[in-house]
């Protein structure tokens with residue numbers, strides 16, 4: 001019996017690990033989305049955290065917790081710089097601009113080989129203890145729960161649903177969105193270093209457009225109106241390819257796409273939708 | 285002594301002059317009616333005062349402070365709250381939550397305290413909640429506190445919106461057609477609520493088409509047409525004013541004359 | 545000097561591809577508010593179909609190009625009707641929830657279409673058979689103009705001009721904008737919203753497909769990932785030019801192409817994409833509404 005459990009664990013430990021790493025990225029995206037910003041910036045913040053973390057592991061003896069902190073802060077600094085430019089834009093342009101940011105990130109990463117290893121990337125000879133990953137994720141999710149209940153969470157919901165109504169109630173949307181970007185940056189930076197350590201490798205491709213798209217898909221799939229939605233979505237989105245691989249190996253991507261499409265059409269507000277839950281409760 | 289003063293306010297959209305050189309003042313603890321046929325520019329005035337739009341020319345003062353270029357949240361911070369012609373409640377929130385958002389300006393705790401759920405923040409949240417319940421009761425919606433607001437009837441949503449606007453404890457309340465879609469009894473209910481609020485010290489500027497209601501509940505009326513003021517003064521005199529009659533009923537009379 | 549002119553021409557031809565693709569991409573974004581991640585796949589599929597039309601069916605070049613454009617348009621309509629239509633019940637096209645939903649379904653289609661394109665090309669980089677497309681070179685003094693570059697530039701002028709005309713002068717153009725802003729209202733106003741939406745999608749897919757075919761020929765590379773490169777630069781052209789501005793997109797595309805070629809030639813080839821994207825970011829900061837865009841607007 002123990003053997004079976006151990007085998008299963010061996011087979012799925014890395015899937016579980018990646019699901020948790022992706023949860024960080026999904027939460028980073030959710031942080032901005034829940035304040036009304038559709039942004040792919042978490043990829044860039046992840047790159048900041050990932051490469052900084054990789055360099056710290058390679059060239060210093062700083063303990064892991066401090067590396068995590070540094071990576072988070074690096075992401076937050078980048079995000080706040082980005083926010084100063086982006087928050088002036090109207091929402092459609094902001095989405096486009098953040099996509100451009102992802103493209104620029106790749107060019108910068110490719111062209112600063114001293115910092116990032118350039119095309120070849122960096123190998124990191126240090127594994128990521130899963131209990132660290134799990135522990136930090138729990139703390140982060142807890143923080144999102146607390147944020148959701150706080151003044152910030154309430155104001156952010158108003159800004160997201162109707163910005164002009166929110167401002168007329170005295171809420172400064174820029175302030176709310178600046179906080180959202182800061183949170184997104186910190187969590188994205190954390191996700192970046194986790195990803196780097198999980199892969200034991202970082203390269204320009206680690207943080208590129210596919211990551212941006214999968215994480216936003218994860219958030220919407222899990223439920224972009226609920227603090228736990230991103231975690232759920234990231235899990236489904238990480239497990240899906242593994243499952244598809246098992247059943248229809250050669251059609252894996254087509255299966256993924258079709259699954260995403262079906263979910264979006266039939267559950268447009270995601271798996272966890274507080275509004276639907278309330279409606280259901282009201283009907284009872 | 286004025287709470288709100290508009291001087292020569294002008295706003296155009298492309299070629300359309302929605303408001304052209306409008307001036308009027310609102311004195312504290314008064315209920316002022318803003319009237320005018322469709323497209324007269326009433327909603328534009330409300331948007332200009334609340335800062336969602338900025339005038340092309342002219343100045344707006346709130347409590348003596350110029351707010352012509354201020355952003356909406358700054359103006360709200362200066363003691364202004366409003367409702368919308370087509371109710372704009374926040375999707376996914378219960379009636380009670382709508383009112384709680386409205387009290388954002390009086391949250392009384394720091395962000396960190398609120399996130400960490402410190403005792404002080406919890407006490408403040410309880411107080412906010414209790415106040416919000418009182419407001420819902422005041423607009424007669426206490427029994428709907430936990431209902432998802434978007435499932436309520438139009439009239440009920442309007443009342444929640446008024447409660448939400450009151451939650452910030454404003455000095456000046458702007459109501460854009462608060463009785464649209466309500467029957468006579470419900471409308472009179474709103475009128476009485478407005479009177480009660482005035483007696484508590486609030487100033488109200490309301491857009492209203494219903495002449496009965498204006499005559500019964502407003503102390504002062506501004507009537508506009510095509511972005512300009514065509515009459516101002518006590519309700520009865522304004523409504524009797526030939527220019528106002530012409531603006532409101534002129535077209536109908538023309539039509540009747542044509543048919544005859 | 546000769547090199548300079550040759551490179552200028554190369555840059556313009558490359559930029560014309562970006563501009564063309566961008567016009568297709570910007571069309572759906574401006575009218576329907578959809579940020580379409582699958583747009584690149586339209587280009588890939590159009591190129592693949594056009595290539596097989598020549599290779600397997602032996603169709604003459606112009607017919608094959610038409611078939612490819614048709615394929616691009618049809619894929620776009622398919623994506624629109626399966627992926628976007630169900631989301632339109634959210635209401636006006638520019639609502640955040642609808643926009644997000646459409647982005648996700650377009651990502652789903654991107655994944656599927658690109659993967660299917662991989663099967664269609666046997667996961668390889670193929671090419672149009674040599675001699676199947678015009679290869680003449682026109683001489684004009686010191687300048688040489690290969691036929692494909694001439695076709696590409698002409699294509700941008702014709703498509704750009706045509707779209708500008710449709711947009712500003714025809715009832716169809718007005719209907720496209722009306723449907724984009726509010727399909728419900730447009731439906732009530734006598735415009736058959738669904739037909740307009742389908743036609744818009746078809747146009748957008750056809751134009752981006754045309755760019756894909758031309759790109760497949762000029763780079764001698766027809767593969768599943770053909771569209772991705774076009775997509776990134778075409779997207780940049782849309783942002784720099786202003787997404788609702790065809791003239792701006794065309795000019796921005798040309799500028800990006802020239803910039804890219806000259807940067808690679810005279811500065812640094814590894815940073816050449818960097819310059820394009822830095823320009824993009826600069827524009828977003830200084831002229832967020834694009835080249836010819838008006839200053840900010842407020843929605844109350």
Ligand SMILES: Nc1ncnc2c1ncn2[C@@H]1O[C@H](COP(=O)(O)OP(=O)(O)OP(=O)(O)O)[C@@H](O)[C@H]1O
Nearest residue numbers: 297300302320321322323324325326327328329369
């Ligand atoms: N955002 C806008 N863009 C362009 N034109 C506008 C805008 N807002 C208002 N207008 C125009 O300005 C004029 C005044 O509109 P406004 O909404 O202020 O009228 P109103 O008096 O509130 O009318 P109603 O009784 O129908 O609510 C109208 O002609 C309207 O079409």
Ligand SMILES: [Mg+2]
Nearest residue numbers: 326327328369
């Ligand atoms: Mg109005």
